[in-house]
Amino acid sequence: LTSPYATIQKAINSSYDGEGDTVLVAAGTYTENINYNGKNIVVGSLYLTTQDTSYISSTIIDGNQDGSVVTFSDGENTTAELSGFTITNGNSENGGGIYCNTASPKLTGLIISENSANYGGGVYIYYHADPTFTNVNILDNEAGGHGGGVFIQYHCDPVFTNLTVSNNEASDGSGVYILTESDPTFTDVTISNNVADNN
Numbered sequence: 496l497t498s499p500y501a502t503i504q505k506a507i508n509s510s511y512d513g514e515g516d517t518v519l520v521a522a523g524t525y526t527e528n529i530n531y532n533g534k535n536i537v538v539g540s541l542y543l544t545t546q547d548t549s550y551i552s553s554t555i556i557d558g559n560q561d562g563s564v565v566t567f568s569d570g571e572n573t574t575a576e577l578s579g580f581t582i583t584n585g586n587s588e589n590g591g592g593i594y595c596n597t598a599s600p601k602l603t604g605l606i607i608s609e610n611s612a613n614y615g616g617g618v619y620i621y622y623h624a625d626p627t628f629t630n631v632n633i634l635d636n637e638a639g640g641h642g643g644g645v646f647i648q649y650h651c652d653p654v655f656t657n658l659t660v661s662n663n664e665a666s667d668g669s670g671v672y673i674l675t676e677s678d679p680t681f682t683d684v685t686i687s688n689n690v691a692d693n694n
Contacts, residue, residue, distance in 0.1 A: 502525065503518060503527060503529050504527055506520075506538075507529060507530075508532075510534055510536045512534040512535055516534075516537070517537040517539065517543070518539070519540075519541070520541075520554055520580075521540075521554075522553040523554065524555040525554075525556050526557045527556065528558050528563060528566070529556065529564070529566070530565075530566040531566065531569070532569055533570055533571060535571055535572055536575060537574075537576040538578070539576065539578035539579050539580075540553075540578070540579035540580055541554070542579025543579050543604075551579050551580065551606055554580050555580065556580050556581070557583055557584045558582075558584045558592075559584060561586070563589070563594035563612075564582045564583070564585035564593070565592070565593050565594070567594070567595045567596070567600045567626070568595070568596040568597065568598060569598070570598060571600050573599050574601075575600040576600060576601040576602070577600060577602050577603075578601075578602070579604045580604075581607075582607045582610070583606075583607075583608050585610040586612065588612060588613050588614070589615055589646075590612055590619025590646075591615070591616050591617065591619075591637075591638075592616070592617045592618055592636060593607060593618045593619065594615075594619050595618070595624045596619075596621045596624060597623055598626065599624060599625040599626055599627075600626050601626070601629075602627065603629045604630050605628075605631045607633045607634070607636065608636065609634075609636065610636045611638070612638055613638060614642055615641075615645065616637045616638035616643045616644065616663060616665065617643070617663060618646065619642070619646050620651050621647075621648050622648070623650050623651065624653070625654075627653065628653065628654070628656070629656045631657070632659045633645060633658070633661075634659070634661050634662055635661075635663065636663045636664075637663065638663075638664070638666070639666060640665065640666050641667045642665055642668050642671065642672035643663030643664045643670065643691070644663035644669070644686075644689060645660065645670070645671045645672070646668070647673045647674070647679055649675045650676050651677040651679070652677065652678045654680045655679065655680065655681050655682070657682075658683070658684045659684075659687075660684070660685070660686045661688050661689065662688050663689045664690045665691055665692070666691065666692045667691055669689035669690050669691035670686040671686060
C-alpha cells in the first residue's frame with residue numbers, strides 16, 4: 496500500500512491478502528478497533544522498518560472502551576503480523592487488548608496495557624490458536640473472570656519469547672490462565688506483581 500488512509504482499518508480493508516501487503520502506520524494515537532478480517536498482511540509502526548523501540552510507545556491504538564482493540568478471528572496464519580504498537584483502552588467480554596480465535600498471527604514489539612475484559616484482559620487466545628509473541632509487555636490489564644494478562648483455552652499452543660506480564664488483575668489467573676489441553680511455550684519470561692482474588 497502506498498496511499499495514505501485516514502484509519503488503520505481502512506488501510507487493512509484496502510490491502511490485498513496473500514500479496515505481501517504492509518500497512519505502515521505513522522506515530523500518533525489512533526482511536527479505533529481493528530480487525531484483520533482473515534487477511535494475512537503486516538500492520539506495523541515505524542518500529543517495523545527502523546527497529547527504533549520509541550515507536551512502540553508513540554504509536555498507540557486506543558480501543559475507546561468499545562470492544563477488543565485488535566481482532567484475529569478468521570484463520571489468519573503466521574504471515575499475519577502486528578508489530579510496534581501500544582494496544583490500550585480496549586473493553587470486551589473476551590480479549591480487551593488482543594482477541595485471537597482460531598488464528599496464528601505473529602505479534603512483535605508490543606505494549607498491551609490498561610485493557611479490560613471478563614476473560615483475557617490483555618490477550619485472549621482460544622480454540623486451536625497458535626500465535627507467537629516476541630518482545631511483548633502485558634501490563635496493567637484487568638479481567639473480571641479469568642486471565643488478567645493472558646487467557647489461553649482449547650488446544651492452543653502459543654509461543655512467548657521475551658515476555659513481561661506484570662501488574663495485571665483478575666478473579667482467577669491474574670497473570671496467565673491456561674486450560675483445556677493447551678500447551679504454551681515460555682522463553683525468557685517475567686511474570687510478576689499480578690493480583691488474583693481467588694486462584
